[in-house]
Amino acid sequence: MIKRMLAFLLGIFLLSTVLPAAGIFLCPHIAFAGGAVPDELPIAMRTFGIWDPHTSERLDFSVWYPGGRGGDDLPAVKDGWLVGASRRGRIIPGFYPVLIISHDAASSRYANNDLAASLAAGGFIVIVPSHYGDNQIDNSAVYSAELVRNRPRQLLRALETVLESPDFSMYVDESRIGLLGVGFGSTTVLQLAGAKPNFSGIKDYCSRVEEPDAFCAPWVNEKLARTAGEMDGMDNAGASVFKPPLTLY
Numbered sequence: 001m002i003k004r005m006l007a008f009l010l011g012i013f014l015l016s017t018v019l020p021a022a023g024i025f026l027c028p029h030i031a032f033a034g035g036a037v038p039d040e041l042p043i044a045m046r047t048f049g050i051w052d053p054h055t056s057e058r059l060d061f062s063v064w065y066p067g068g069r070g071g072d073d074l075p076a077v078k079d080g081w082l083v084g085a086s087r088r089g090r091i092i093p094g095f096y097p098v099l100i101i102s103h104d105a106a107s108s109r110y111a112n113n114d115l116a117a118s119l120a121a122g123g124f125i126v127i128v129p130s131h132y133g134d135n136q137i138d139n140s141a142v143y144s145a146e147l148v149r150n151r152p153r154q155l156l157r158a159l160e161t162v163l164e165s166p167d168f169s170m171y172v173d174e175s176r177i178g179l180l181g182v183g184f185g186s187t188t189v190l191q192l193a194g195a196k197p198n199f200s201g202i203k204d205y206c207s208r209v210e211e212p213d214a215f216c217a218p219w220v221n222e223k224l225a226r227t228a229g230e231m232d233g234m235d236n237a238g239a240s241v242f243k244p245p246l247t248l249y
Helices: 002-018 027-031 113-121 145-164 185-192 200-208 218-237
Strands: 043-051 058-066 076-078 081-083 096-102 125-130 172-181
Touching: 043 113, 043 145, 058 113, 058 145, 096 113, 096 145, 096 185, 113 125, 125 145, 145 172, 145 185, 145 218, 172 185, 200 218
Parallel strands: 096 125, 096 172
Antiparallel strands: 043 058, 058 125, 076 081
16 A cells, blocks of 8 residues: 555655646546546545644644535634535545645645645545644744654554544545645655655755845744754664654554
8 A cells, every 4th residue: 555655645746846736636537537527526524633642742634525514514714714615524435545735834734725625526535634833823843853753754643544534444545645745745745755854955045045035034044954953963863764664554
């Protein structure tokens, strides 16, 4: 399953970075090839809250999926974002590919709800965690080496929960599991694909930038420079500290 997941992961990531944003919405029909797919399926959303066994932190994530009406109908405002879906609706029986979305730094699982809903309407189960320590409510760990290490584990933990859920497990096509990264989430996605993050270029980055850049605000640049040193130390302590072993989950 893991090898098939990585192959699909790379294809989806490249598609999302090479094509314009509108092109991403072609993915549901491409990935669902082999069966007739309606132009648009009704969608539902369910939220999960679990505890990460490695950090004892709470991991909250939402799942968008093809589903009927549930206990509460949205739209509703979540973390300041207007979210539209049927809440806790029953999944429409089918065999669906899965996408996991990793959000940008200091963002929210609801920030990309339009994308998640569009993908679900096209026949995906979409898992979107709020990265703890790096979201719009709690950004205490933003741009830290520990966060760079923990983010990929959070994606895998959310995936494991959905694959084991009696509400979703029988409807997941485990041969088609992929990830999308938005902003800093792209780093998280590439780590799971085997890339090693390297912050060494941040040390002289601002001296080479001509236009105003938010990363060159003094407090941000100082934090990133400190993170680069922390990452060097963590990397010297052992291989693959920034890429969790996929057999872990």
